[in-house]
Amino acid sequence: MSEPKKEKVKREPREITFIEALILLVAFVAILVCNAQFWGMGTAMGLLYAAVAALLYGIFVLGHSWKSLFDAALKVCGNCMPVMYILFMCGILQAGWLMSGTVPYVIFLGLKLIRPEVFLLVTFIVCFAGGVITGNGWAMIATLGLALVSVGNALGVPVAYSVGAIVGGCMTGDRWSPMVDTFNLCSALSGSKVTKQWSSMIPTTAVGFVLSCVLYLVLGFTVHVDANADLSNIQHIIATLEGSYNFNILLLAPLVLVIVLVLLKVDPVPAFFASAVLGVVEGCIFQGLNFWEGSAMLWNGYVANTGDADIDSLLTLGGLMGNVGLIMLLFVAFVFAGCLNQLGILRVLLSGVVSKLKNAGTLVLACTLTSLAGVFVSTSVFVSAILNAEIYKSAFRQKKLAPEVLGRTLVEGVAHTSCYVPWSGGGILVTSTLLAGAWTWAWLPFCFAGWIPAVANIVFSFLNINMPTAEYDEELNLIDPEAEPAK
Numbered sequence: 001m002s003e004p005k006k007e008k009v010k011r012e013p014r015e016i017t018f019i020e021a022l023i024l025l026v027a028f029v030a031i032l033v034c035n036a037q038f039w040g041m042g043t044a045m046g047l048l049y050a051a052v053a054a055l056l057y058g059i060f061v062l063g064h065s066w067k068s069l070f071d072a073a074l075k076v077c078g079n080c081m082p083v084m085y086i087l088f089m090c091g092i093l094q095a096g097w098l099m100s101g102t103v104p105y106v107i108f109l110g111l112k113l114i115r116p117e118v119f120l121l122v123t124f125i126v127c128f129a130g131g132v133i134t135g136n137g138w139a140m141i142a143t144l145g146l147a148l149v150s151v152g153n154a155l156g157v158p159v160a161y162s163v164g165a166i167v168g169g170c171m172t173g174d175r176w177s178p179m180v181d182t183f184n185l186c187s188a189l190s191g192s193k194v195t196k197q198w199s200s201m202i203p204t205t206a207v208g209f210v211l212s213c214v215l216y217l218v219l220g221f222t223v224h225v226d227a228n229a230d231l232s233n234i235q236h237i238i239a240t241l242e243g244s245y246n247f248n249i250l251l252l253a254p255l256v257l258v259i260v261l262v263l264l265k266v267d268p269v270p271a272f273f274a275s276a277v278l279g280v281v282e283g284c285i286f287q288g289l290n291f292w293e294g295s296a297m298l299w300n301g302y303v304a305n306t307g308d309a310d311i312d313s314l315l316t317l318g319g320l321m322g323n324v325g326l327i328m329l330l331f332v333a334f335v336f337a338g339c340l341n342q343l344g345i346l347r348v349l350l351s352g353v354v355s356k357l358k359n360a361g362t363l364v365l366a367c368t369l370t371s372l373a374g375v376f377v378s379t380s381v382f383v384s385a386i387l388n389a390e391i392y393k394s395a396f397r398q399k400k401l402a403p404e405v406l407g408r409t410l411v412e413g414v415a416h417t418s419c420y421v422p423w424s425g426g427g428i429l430v431t432s433t434l435l436a437g438a439w440t441w442a443w444l445p446f447c448f449a450g451w452i453p454a455v456a457n458i459v460f461s462f463l464n465i466n467m468p469t470a471e472y473d474e475e476l477n478l479i480d481p482e483a484e485p486a487k
Contacts, residue, residue, distance in 0.1 A: 131173020
């Protein structure tokens with residue numbers, strides 16, 4: 001008789017120690033920083049190598065199975081899948097607004113308001129509007145921002161003032177736009193609805209916008225500007241746009257439609273698609289496109305043909321395929337975040353600290369600071385948002401704060417802060433494009449709309465203003481009062 005087969009003993013994973021967690025976190029940060037500074041592989045590859053390191057350590061040292069780690073990554077991906085569809089729709093919406101002439105028309109109207117005394121104010125407002133309707137603050141900085149800083153130099157406006165207004169406008173508009181990747185990612189990570197997070201950011205964004213307008217107006221009248229300065233750069237952009245598009249007030253209809261639908265609490269996916277299709281129709285009526293050509297642009301992206309390479313680079317973007325690279329990066333980031341969560345690295349390192357945060361104010365303050373620190377050490381707003389969401393999600397819910405409070409705090413902490421980091425892509429873009437050798441952080445005090453909303457969010461949390469609450473079950477899952485009862 002053959003001997004009975006022995007059952008294979010299943011290896012139980014052990015808990016990670018504090019020292020191990022700290023060493024691993026330092027190693028991951030080193031990989032991401034070295035990649036950003038020296039290797040140049042791209043953010044996605046840096047994250048992928050960090051994720052592989054986490055997987056190998058988890059399997060061979062801590063005893064986790066591949067399935068458990070991969071399932072943890074899939075769980076993060078599943079929670080964030082709604083944001084993927086919204087990001088695809090954002091690309092379609094951008095293309096629709098570009099082919100209709102909506103985006104060029106808004107930029108055209110704003111530039112016509114440029115006057116020496118109100119240069120900073122108008123610059124901020126134009127960049128803010130451009131950031132909201134394009135959802136691409138980086139393109140605004142690199143193109144329109146470059147033209148505006150040249151005009152500011154000609155007028156005698158200190159370059160730090162001009163750069164502060166440009167970056168503050170572009171990134172604040174970008175941060176608040178429902179079309180933006182970071183906004184939607186933070187919404188998905190926190191478990192909040194896009195419409196609720198957008199509305200919860202109105203008070204902090206309004207405070208930043210209004211105070212910024214006042215401060216830029218005051219600054220504009222304290223600077224001695226040259227009323228006879230050469231404004232040929234701006235006039236050239238205005239003339240090029242006017243000669244390339246058939247402008248009229250009806251071009252604002254796609255923008256108005258999406259605002260109305262969002263305010264009516266229509267889900268962003270159908271709202272964005274409806275506005276994009278209206279953009280195609282207006283492109284056919286006013287810009288000489290045909291419907292099939294316009295529909296193809298919704299997929300592949302809009303290609304501007306104004307005859308000016310710089311203007312074309314600003315207006316050539318969008319389409320569903322335009323966000324594919326970002327989607328792939330986010331999938332890699334989700335794998336990394338899932339591994340960190342399953343290994344318990346952040347839980348071991350920060351559980352003691354987070355448990356000592358006794359009220360909502362200290363919780364929001366800590367989340368804002370660690371989100372900013374995460375961008376400085378990882379150079380990636382996506383990595384910082386994902387990691388901080390994992391750290392603070394339970395703590396926010398234990399205090400019965402609505403998901404949009406965490407989502408708003410994450411946005412205020414990470415969405416525009418890569419511009420503050422000299423060694424990140426955002427910081428390098430600002431320095432190389434706008435500053436022309438000036439001190440990297442010289443403009444930061446004048447980027448009012450960048451830091452005022454974050455400060456306002458912290459102050460509001462301590463005063464219990466704009467801090468909605470929600471109910472959660474024993475496992476801290478949201479109990480949605482709008483959900484239909486189970487039959």
